[in-house]
Amino acid sequence: xxxxxxxxxxxxxxxxxxxxxxxxxxxxxxxxxxxxxxxxxxxxxxxxxxxxxxxxxxxxxxxxxxxxxxxxxxxxxxxxxxxxxxxxxxxxxxxxxxxxxxxxxxxxxxxxxxxxxxxxxxxxxxxxxxxxxxxxxxxxxxxxxxxxxxxxxxxxxxx
Amino acid sequence: xxxxxxxxxxxxxxxxxxxxxxxxxxxxxxxxxxxxxxxxxxxxxxxxxxxxxxxxxxxxxxxxxxxxxxxxxxxxxxxxxxxxxxxxxxxxxxxxxxxxxxxxxxxxxxxxxxxxxxxxxxxxxxxxxxxxxxxxxxxxxxxxxxxxxxxxxxxxxxxxxxxxxxxxxxxxxxxxxxxxxxxxxxxxxxxxxxxxxxxxxxxxxxxxxxxxxxxxxxxxxxxxxxxxxxxxxxxxxxxxxxxxxxxxxxxxxxxxxxxxxxxxxxxxxxxxxxxxxxxxxxxxxxxxxxxxxxxxxxxxxxxxxxxxxxxxxxxxxxxxxxxxxxxxxxxxxxxxxxxxxxxxxxxxxxxxxxxxxxxxxxxxxxxxxxxxxxxxxxxxxxxxxxxxxxxxxxxxxxxxxxxxxxxx
Numbered sequence: 139x140x141x142x143x144x145x146x147x148x149x150x151x152x153x154x155x156x157x158x159x160x161x162x163x164x165x166x167x168x169x170x171x172x173x174x175x176x177x178x179x180x181x182x183x184x185x186x187x188x189x190x191x192x193x194x195x196x197x198x199x200x201x202x203x204x205x206x207x208x209x210x211x212x213x214x215x216x217x218x219x220x221x222x223x224x225x226x227x228x229x230x231x232x233x234x235x236x237x238x239x240x241x242x243x244x245x246x247x248x249x250x251x252x253x254x255x256x257x258x259x260x261x262x263x264x265x266x267x268x269x270x271x272x273x274x275x276x277x278x279x280x281x282x283x284x285x286x287x288x289x290x291x292x293x294x295x296x297x
Numbered sequence: 298x299x300x301x302x303x304x305x306x307x308x309x310x311x312x313x314x315x316x317x318x319x320x321x322x323x324x325x326x327x328x329x330x331x332x333x334x335x336x337x338x339x340x341x342x343x344x345x346x347x348x349x350x351x352x353x354x355x356x357x358x359x360x361x362x363x364x365x366x367x368x369x370x371x372x373x374x375x376x377x378x379x380x381x382x383x384x385x386x387x388x389x390x391x392x393x394x395x396x397x398x399x400x401x402x403x404x405x406x407x408x409x410x411x412x413x414x415x416x417x418x419x420x421x422x423x424x425x426x427x428x429x430x431x432x433x434x435x436x437x438x439x440x441x442x443x444x445x446x447x448x449x450x451x452x453x454x455x456x457x458x459x460x461x462x463x464x465x466x467x468x469x470x471x472x473x474x475x476x477x478x479x480x481x482x483x484x485x486x487x488x489x490x491x492x493x494x495x496x497x498x499x500x501x502x503x504x505x506x507x508x509x510x511x512x513x514x515x516x517x518x519x520x521x522x523x524x525x526x527x528x529x530x531x532x533x534x535x536x537x538x539x540x541x542x543x544x545x546x547x548x549x550x551x552x553x554x555x556x557x558x559x560x561x562x563x564x565x566x567x568x569x570x571x572x573x574x575x576x577x578x579x580x581x582x583x584x585x586x587x588x589x590x591x592x593x594x595x596x597x598x599x600x601x602x603x604x605x606x607x608x609x610x611x612x613x614x615x616x617x618x619x620x621x622x623x624x625x626x627x628x629x630x631x632x633x634x635x636x637x638x639x640x641x642x643x644x645x646x647x648x649x650x651x652x653x654x655x656x657x658x659x660x661x662x663x664x665x666x667x668x669x670x671x672x673x674x675x676x677x678x679x680x681x682x683x684x685x686x687x688x689x690x691x692x693x694x695x696x697x698x699x700x701x702x703x704x705x
Contacts (some may be wrong), residue, residue, distance in 0.1 A: 256311025
């Protein structure tokens with residue numbers, strides 16, 4: 139989880155700093171530190187906030203035509219960090235006799251596959267060079283993203 | 298804005314894949330069943346009871362299920378955990394065991410809560426699975442060898458309570474003229490020697506069963522003291538011990554818990570009645586209400602006329618009048634009174650003012666008990682630091698026949 143957060147934060151910060159935006163890059167690093175501290179203090183709700191901030195930062199970077207690879211890596215790192223933080227929170231309820239190791243193993247495998255798939259598709263889209271999307275596809279993607287964000291907000295409220 | 302940049306599309310893809318994977322692998326149907334097994338359903342306070350919960354999955358594969366057995370209030374976990382994070386493949390079962398302990402009471406287990414997450418934790422659903430179970434924590438029942446009572450009226454069946462009527466029995470009742478059919482050993486030769494032609498026979502007191510109503514005083518103001526200490530548990534123990542002893546002797550016993558409301562256990566005989574009374578005592582809680590704040594509203598009509606009433610109460614000064622009225626109505630009354638003064642003194646810091654105050658209150662109490670006794674009510678003043686069975690043996694057991702014969 140720490141590795142995911144570090145990957146995401148470093149990628150985003152690097153992407154921003156490459157474009158000469160050192161102050162936002164520092165804020166991103168600061169957010170990463172706060173996220174790690176929050177996780178250490180078991181403030182699991184913060185991971186949802188951090189993920190939203192990272193997505194917005196990455197989207198802003200893409201909109202400003204920063205190097206997309208760092209933005210995608212940033213988003214992916216944030217997503218993995220959020221997922222594993224949430225998983226760690228769920229594991230807190232496990233009894234010492236429960237098969238926690240097995241669950242961890244399976245979850246990591248699944249998340250790894252999903253992340254690899256997401257990254258692969260993103261890479262593919264970059265290779266195929268979709269420069270412009272049709273309005274319908276964009277609306278569909280926006281709806282999907284909105285659905286995801288709604289779920290995130292709902293989860294945030296539950297904590 | 299008819300088009301969106303490809304970079305944004307690539308950025309969205311990992312998120313979209315993640316969400317799609319979450320929704321795609323979400324469980325289709327959640328069909329969980331739960332069974333519960335308790336290794337004992339009737340225990341004494343603070344005994345450990347093992348609870349085993351088995352969850353069976355009749356629906357689709359569930360990767361992550363957080364199962365929590367909902368515990369009734371007041372029960373505490375002694376060992377193990379009532380919450381587990383488990384994986385349940387289709388058709389499989391999972392069991393977990395933990396032990397609980399609790400104070401006197403009746404506890405109902407109702408449901409097991411299960412929170413089902415998909416593989417990635419994107420979707421989460423909570424279900425409540427019915428798994429009923431009951432646990433009764435009964436008060437400890439002390440075995441009393443004998444509780445001597447003398448109601449004015451007894452029932453027709455043979456028992457151990459003196460019936461105030463001559464007949465066959467063990468206690469001497471009187472002398473009457475010898476009747477044909479009387480056994481020769483019944484002839485009182487000493488009395489017969491005073492007359493020339495007549496024989497006299499000894500008559501013994503009949504022993505029968507009686508109706509006994511036990512009134513357990515659960516009024517908050519008589520039982521609750523500072524720092525959360527309560528005399529009520531002692532009263533409950535006394536009521537349980539007396540009920541057990543009287544039922545064992547074959548009497549018909551009823552129980553009235555006089556607290557926030559009335560809880561009436563209809564009189565009955567034997568082991569079934571013992572169970573009923575113990576159930577009622579398990580549920581008994583002290584409580585306060587305007588209506589039942591004094592004993593004046595005690596519904597004495599519930600008890601058969603001239604029967605024995607045993608009141609278990611710390612007693613207040615204002616209880617004297619209702620007790621006298623009960624006596625005037627023809628009931629034989631025995632007041633078992635756990636001593637509230639000594640009880641409260643046992644946990645207070647014994648400085649001079651406390652000792653002085655306790656002496657004053659103890660005097661008041663002694664005065665009250667004397668007044669109650671003068672009204673013809675038998676009183677058992679119980680210092681709760683002493684075991685109840687010993688107090689009863691000393692004060693309420695009828696002396697053996699040989700001692701009574703010599704007038705002791």
